[in-house]
Amino acid sequence: MLGTAVVVFLCSWLAAAGGARPAAPRNVPRCCPAGQALPPAALRADLLPAAALPAACRPAASEPWAPLVYAPLHNSYLERGRLPLHWRLAFSHVPACLELRILPEHAAPYALLANNGYLLMRGAAVALPPERYCADAVAALVCAEDAGGRGPSKCCSEGRAFDGFSCVEDKSRALEALNELREIANGSAVGTGWPACADGSQYAVAGALSGSKLLEGGALELHGEKRLEAGAWCAEAVAGEAGTRVLACEAAARASQPAQTARHALYGAGLAVGAAFLAATLAAGFALPAAHHALHWRCQTHYVAALMLGDVLLAATQLAGDRVPPTLCRALAVCMHFLFLSAFFWLNTMCFNIWWTFRDFRPTSLERGQEACRLRVYMVYAWGGPLVVAGVAALLDHLPPGAAPGLLRPRFAVQRCWFYGDMEILVYFFGPVGVLLLVNLALFISTTRQLTCGLWRRDEVKSTSERAALGRVCAKLVVVMGVTWGADVVSWAAGGPEYVWYATDLLNALQGVFIFLVVGCQPHAWAALKRAAAAWCARAPGGAAHSSSQLPSCGESLTHTTAAPAPAPAPPRLPMETVC
Known part of the structure; x- marks a missing residue:
């Protein structure tokens, strides 16, 4: 018995001498009862009446509480999920104050001190004792007068x-x-x-x-x-x-964003006008059934339709300004991203198709099956590519805030109904579009060279009028192949004062007008529309039949898909002005 007492005494003395005395228990306040937590709806507010705290709690999943705990003795944070052994959780604790300020863990960083259970807000001079706060799963509630954080x-x-x-x-x-x-x-x-x-x-x-x-x-x-x-x-x-x-x-x-600028108003009005002319281009194209089988016409229709819808949505957001609700603004941004990417992808297929046609000036007569096969390949490329890029952007934008922190998100509708900043626009829009425009420019240069250095020297093109007609074809190719879109990328990359880029913005906004003048505003299109209008006014049943002697459309002549005419004397000259 005496030996046992001596051993106990020595152990106690050594523990006291070595400072191994266990820490005194500390009560750390929890806002809700055990097994309950504040719902997300309650945490969206800034202030919460202290009297409403117990009733606001709801049953929660039994997940371990993992607050940020700072150990002053070691000058470091404890591992997430590890609570000090001497802590005792005091559930259903309500601080003695009238109003509680909600500090979301992600929005107002704070830490609990391991030694005494106090709450220390970053930037605060003193820590709050357990009587002045309570902690929840993803937030802390402190007395409003102690919250601070009202200065810079x-x-x-x-x-x-x-x-x-x-x-x-x-x-x-x-x-x-x-x-x-x-x-x-x-x-x-x-x-x-x-x-x-x-x-x-x-x-x-x-x-x-x-x-x-x-x-x-x-x-x-x-x-x-x-x-x-x-x-x-x-x-x-x-x-x-x-x-x-x-x-x-x-x-x-x-x-806090500034009111709508003159540049936005001008750009929105120009887009609305351009969209109206693009609709007229579609109407003119559909009024010519003889051109509907042409591969170029079909690609052109997809391009004009995608560009028209994108212009309509962009014009609406530009003119509406900040009056668009955030949810609708985000949806419009996703739709515009897909539509504008599709327009540029279809423009790329048109440039490739034009270049393929003029690459060697050998007449190519494609069968309907071959054209249908090539069109399907074009559709997979021009609709599928934008769908992948826009789909990935929309998926990343809807991930939870903590998921995939290393990936750049587009952050639609954060500042406007578009991407958040320059880096996001570069990665998800101007990067792919810039590559497509460079390819288009190379195809345009190659096609123009073939026309000027190849067809220009052929025997069929000798007179000055025919050379002028060929020059007009090259000028129209600038619009048809979208060369002017490069100014949009340049204006974004260069930046600077808004007034410097009024001309380029207006040029791009009115792109629909130029496309209509080149593609839709043609004599045979006007003749078809006049016949349709006359038939409608006369209330005659059926529509007027198209004459087989009509001049070829742009799509037909570019792709050389017109049927071979009956044997007849060869015309003395090629009607170059009808090529585009």
Whole structure:
């Protein structure tokens, strides 16, 4: 007995001397009862009355609670999901205050201290005791008067910047953003953290921090035009953006965007006019049944239809401005992405088909089966390619915020009914379109060379009028093969003041007018429309039959698919003005 007592005494003394005394239990408050949690709808608000807390809880899945826990003794965070052994969870805890501010874990970074269970918000001077907060699965609720965060704030923590999805290590840019924010703060303390958004972690760039003014109380005036309330914004260096940017919740950022500019109004009006002429081009084409079998006409119809629908949607978004609801805006952006990609893919097939026709000037008479087979290949390419690109973009845009953090997302409708920024536009739109336009340009140069250096020297083309007609064909190929679309890529890449690119914007917006003048506005098309109008006015049954002696359409002559005429004396000259 005496030996046992001595052993116990020695063990106790050694434990006390070595500091191995177990830590005192700490009660860490949980907002809801065991097995319950606050639903997402309750966490969308900024403030929650303390009296409404118990009733707001709902049954939740039995997943382990994994808060961010900081161990001051080791100056590091504990592994996610690992709770200190001396913690005791106190369920159904309601802080003694009137209103609770909701701090989503992703939007207002905070950590629980391992030693005493206090809550420390990044940028705050002191930690909150357990009596002044309670924690939930994905948020913490603190007394509104203790929340702070109403002054100037850097979005990410020290040494980190925003890559569009999360905070990543970038010490140089983070330091530049912090210094610029301190200049704007003019002596005020600069905190750290994101604004709490009603729709979750959906943030957007509201404007540049440079030129903005910090108002009393923490509000920010953006370039004398818009105002962001205190706690509704933070500043950070953003990937793909020059300088320090002001970030806010998506709704607040959209509201802070400047009013519709003259460039948008002019561009929208031009697109509406161009879409009307594209519709007239389709009508003129369908009024000529004799051309419907031509492969070029079919490709041209797909191209004009896709471009017309895309122009209609883009004109509507340009003229409506910020009045488009976010959900509809996102849907329109996805549709426009697919339609414009399809238009450029079909334009590429047209350029290839024209080049294939003129490559050696040997008459090629394709059978109907061969044309149908080639058209199916074109359709798989020109509809399938855009479907893959636009489908991948739409899929990535709908992934949860934490999924696939390394992939660039298009972020449709964050700032406007289109892509978020330059990097997103480059990867998902102007990159593929630029490659297609370069291929089109090469095909155009090759086709023009064949016409000027090949057909120009043939015996059939001798007179000045025929050479002028051939020059008109080459000029029309500029429109038919979409060479002018390159100006759109150049204007996007060069940037600069808006007024510099008014001419190129208007040129692209009115592309439908030029296509109509080249393709739809032809004498035989007008004659067909007049006959149809006369038949409708006379209420005569049936339509007028087309004469077999009509001049060939652009599609027929380019693809050489017209039926061989009956033996007759050869014409003295090739009617070059009817080629396109």
